[in-house]
Amino acid sequence: MSNPDLPSKPRDLAPLFLVPVLALAMLPLIGSFPTWLTLTVAGLAMGMMIFIMASGLTLVFGLMDVLNFGHGAFVAVGAYAATMVLLPMKGWLEIDSLWMNLGVLGLALIFAMLVTAVLGWAFERLIIMPVYGQHLKQILITMGGMIVAEQIIGVIWGAEQIPLPLPESLRGAIFIGDAAIEKYRLIAVVVGIIVFLSMFLILNRTKLGLLIRAGVENGEMVEALGYRIRRLFVAVFAAGSALAGLGGVMWGLYKETLTAAMGSEVMVMVFIVVIIGGLGSVGGCFIGALLMALVTNYAGFLAPKFALVSNIALMMAILLWRPAGLYAIGRRGA
């Protein structure tokens, strides 16, 4: 049906090459191959964890044009919720059996996602609903939500940092020659890829994405077409929160100590990733996360002082190249 003289948008592949190019470029600088391998794999895994945390944010923004500064709170809540499964079942975790451990871990993940999803649902109803389409108010009100959530964590779980030990079988690393690869990071990679693929398919293979994008631009009209847009929104928001929760558990297990502020601590990092990727683009967010983690690792090895600002530097560089991030979505908000 489409018309010959109207070229349909060309595939934009350039960003896909960033990661491999960067990695290869670093090999000579670092010199020793094992070191390079260790750094790279670690970086990729770290990137996956960041991606999981960021994906929810970018999803909610991309689909609903809601910038949720409270996202970090869900990360923290997710992690804390997981403790409610992991600490009681400590026994099972200390048994040195991979499958046992993974089972419990899976349970914790699911539980955490449920909790954060429900919380997200409430959050949308109480806090986001009245401010759709008003970025300013969104930023303000979600920040308020963030403060409250963190304080409530303090009330429920207390102010002390909670230790969250890794399952025995996930501790330590596997060694390839002199290169060390922590086992837990491999898990992160797997989970990250699963999240990415499922999000990608749902958004591009179903009518859902369309509907919500339209709803954001003009909810009134979508309703006039006969859709209950509100329900969809709340569902998406809950999904986004659940992803944050998932990210929170992965992150918490990596850090092994939980504090109420653990979410807001990673927020800046997450934001940078989301910006680099292009607000709302899942693919971009994925690449952005990997890039950032890799740059941090390489910088940390080659020039530790620079590591402090490497994130900002990366962001600036990308934005100079593409002012709207790797993959800009629509012209919304422009």
Added chain:
Amino acid sequence: QEIKIALIAGKTGALEPYAKETETGFMMGLEYLTAGKMEVNGKKIKVIIKDDQSKPDMGRALLAEAYGDDKVDIAVGTTSSGSALAMLPVAEEYKKILIVEPAVADAITGDKWNRYIFRTSRNSMQDALAAASTIKAGGSIAFLSQDNAFGRDAIKAAKEALTMAGSKAKVVHEEFSAQNTTDFTAPAQRIFDALKNKPEPRILQIVWAGPSPMNKLADLKPERFGINLAPGGNILPVMKLWKSYAGTQGTIYYYYDFPKNKMNDWLVAEHTKRFKAPPDFFTAGGFAAASAVYTALNKAKSTNTEKLITAMEGMEFDTPKGKMNFRKEDHQALQTMYHFKIKKDQKNEWDILELVREIPVSDIPVPVKNKR
């Protein structure tokens, strides 16, 4: 007519957990010493607790308020070194005593010191000397610490300490990582590269406030390169994560199971009874501060600042860690430290460390850095 004492701590914000411990310790201390009557020299003791949110400006304002408006006789605090440093001049302005607990910055009893300042908590130098005393032999050392005032202080102290302790070990590398570093792969790689094939024994000493990267490094199996980790002690929730690194050695300020005296026995028993967990690092600190206050008031038989100062200089007082005393020169409380090893078979979740050796004051010759 009562005696007013202000306890200032960072009860909200990043250091919240520490501050809570200090407060508990301080109150339990007074309770124990006054046998629950909360009286000294026949006067009631009133404790006014203030939260400086670890913000230096707040700390300063609150201390001024405590001395000026609440008219307290002695103030104790605070958690954050920054805040404590900002408080020092206020004590001088109001000519009142400030007992610093648990801030560790050397400058407090160093060049920022004034004669109204006493400190019950140990300072970075004491930590460093304690650590150094465990590394008398030769070999190679690398340091890992956070890249901020605290970290750099600590490493400076640590190196100084090594020479003072007459250790023959050579410092081959210093790694400073950002406070908020989450991924320690890169620093670890740098350190390993620096340490491997340097003369044995190879020791990586970790000085880190807050959640320690110790286990992240351990996971990378430094023993591959014959490297041993030497973490500084930390609060129990953090050390719980070290279980799986049995054998690792380090030094610590307080661990509930180490000191053997009835004050500590009572503390451990009571604390475990009330909070379902043994007392921690900062609990002991708070307790010690309380003891210092109590003993001083008792000895001076007055709340007059000058009388108190004369009483306190060189004063010896009991703490859960045994005896401490404020030495005359810089009012730093000299105290024992502990050389620990992570246990292999642990009886319960709190049973983490075993004592290698108690490090007596004589092994911790803290240099006097202040000018009077």
Added chain:
Amino acid sequence: MNLFRQLLSDDLPRSRMLSALLLLTFFGLAAAPFITSGARPLNTAATICIYIILVASYDLLLGYTGIVSFAHTMFFGIGAYGVGLALSSGTPGWGIIVIGVLLALILTVALALMIGLFALRVRAIFYSMITLAVASSFAVLASQLSDLTGGEDGITFRVPEILTPGFQLFENDLWGRTIDGKIITYYIVFSVCVLLFLFLLRVVNSPFGRVLQAIRENEFRAEALGYRTVVYRVLANCLAALLAALAGALMALWLRYVGPKTMLSFEVMTDILLIVVIGGMGTLYGAVIGAALFIIAQNYLKNLMAQGAESLVDFPILAQIFHPDRWMLWLGVLFILSVYFFPTGIVGKLRSHKLK
């Protein structure tokens, strides 16, 4: 009267209640040292003055131009460090203060221009995130360069003799208060803040101010009307930044201390946002009312809660919630409620009441 109008740039409170509150705040602050006693009230008053400017300047961005920036604390900090570093560098004197402030202002403008030109081109929503990133890394930097900035501990420094508590203007008291350096400092802070506030009032009620609003409403159309929107936004950005820096300088002078936690932390940013929203966006009087209420709450709310918690000891969870250490919780709730129920803030509410 007409002069008065001129002073207020013809932007009158337009509500009896509001006028009353404003007068109360003004005279309260003006007479603070004499109607109160002790360290804390004066400290509170000074903080209010400074925050009024800090917040009002932020409202120029947020309420009038519709820019959400998180770099405001950065400029606040720059101003503060300017004074701090200057005074800690040598013997405290007025000359060195001026120099410090000037250097700070220059740096401020430079940074504001840079960020503005770089980020104001991209989508508004980006801008807030970028400023957030920049500001946070600036804070990191400040605590990293410990030899210069004193790192996380910051710097405690000495101020010129006549500003120190030791100094006394007259040997005998005035209205039962010794006029010491603190009080002199207070009045310096107070009067500078009044001037800056009047200046801001003028800016937002000038043709320039209206164009900013137009840009907030419909940038595309403003451009089409012949206004170079980028120029205007960058200018607004710089103005706001400069005022923030000045506020910072005053803060440093008052506290005789600078440090990342006090000047650069994200908390300060949240406070600013809270105040703007509670007071009312898009009206500078909002900043006055908001700052006054908020700072007072921040200083005295905890005492109240403490009593509240006392009375609730037998309901553990409630006691937990009302525990003074949970005061942030209540600020958060307040924040949400105010965005929710009176988006126009207290001032907006008062004015709309008057309309009916």
Added chain:
Amino acid sequence: MSEVIDPTQVDQPLLQLNGVHTHIGEYHILQGVDLLVPRGGLSVLLGRNGAGKTTTLRTIMGLWKASQGSILFDGNNIAAQATPIIAQAGIAYVPESMEIFSDLTVKENLHLAARNGTMDTHRLEWIFAFFPALKKFWNYPAGNLSGGQKQMVAIARAMIEPRKLLLVDEPTKGLAPAIIQSLMDAFTELKATDTTILLVEQNFNFVKNLGDTVAVMDDGRVVHTGSMRELANNEDLQQKLLGLSLASHQ
């Protein structure tokens, strides 16, 4: 061709507004609108700017809530219903300012409008016949279309699936004469497939020979109802109505 319906003979009208009042904020816009839309016909709603035509349509659609009065659609009162329910009941709406989804392509815009998921290709071709531009720009972001093309998208959205009632707000605005032609044809054919149309229009010539019944609004009230033929042939009635709206304007 469509057979003309006389409002007096209709047993039960498809849509019926009785004394509908609508407030927007503190403004009282509709002040008791009474309106009959007979089945299967094309009713026209005329009136000067600001008379309340758009508000009436939005109120029917549930986009403004009526503060008083009843709106009977197919016999049951939809005044209090939520917009999606009203739409599902079989009403399609072409808003005054088009409200097309500019981030989405023309295709996606129509895809959404087809609630049953799939678009029936015959119907699609039928629409393309009227608005060839849509076919040409099928995979084009609707936001990039020209004013008139946007208008076409908006209309097509309401035609993509059969509906009982079409509410159309000033469709001819910004359309070139040729397209206005095909729009007429489109409406005529729609009427044939017993679709009822309520049309708000300024362009009297356009509705003159299209409409069956007509209502004229002013100041939030319906001030005249009758058959279009009557109005079309009666010069001074037109004069009177236009005159009235003129008078009320100054």
Added chain:
Amino acid sequence: MQTSSTSTVSSPSLSTRDLSIHFGGHVAVNQVSADFYPGSLTVIVGPNGAGKTTYFNLISGQLNASAGSVSLFGQDITKFGAAKRTRAGIGRAFQLTNLFPHLSVMENVRLAVQSRAGIGLNIFSLWSSHRELIQRAEHYLDRVALANRSNDRVITLSHGDKRKLEVAILLALEPEIMMFDEPTAGMSVDEVPVVLNLIQEVKSEKNKTILLVEHKMDVVRSLADRIIVLHNGTLVADGEPASVMASAIVQEAYLGKGVA
């Protein structure tokens, strides 16, 4: 309308040379060259999507040409941005209403007047102190019969009133070149004259250059000195109204006689 085009006498105030723009593969405006003269009113007609609005956008600077040039009184302004062109004297009313929704009707016009007066960057004077500007604004509101709503916020206007405000703003800019994009679209029969008379008045002042996009044929006939026809982005006819309207291409592609 009797005034036959004054084109031949004076030199062109606005002219475009081979002006083109393409979006992706799609050529929206294709090498359009035309001169416009002070005191003349040119109507641009063409099917939907012919490129009329885009042509306007290229002249007023909302879009940058892919090729070709725009010049104003002989000066090449192709490189100018939108704002600069407006200040240079090109004024434009939009087809899809485009205003400051939450400012009052008054303020909307006032902003235009102020831009003309060029005091936008003035920080120290008071907005309310510029009496003369306010009077000018009031004057233009009067001319479009909106004075009675001058203090209402724009969102509360009906569509027709918004269209009139668009026109008022254009007049307030007092530009040399005035471009109206379907000014009467969606205006009720009795309102249309208000706007048409306005345009008539401006025209009779004989010093402004007026460009008008319009689909209503009666309007076109009543106003035009000259008609330009765009089709698929190319200029297909240009000349006296009568002859152009008669031409086959217009009958075919535009009026759609014989089509459908």
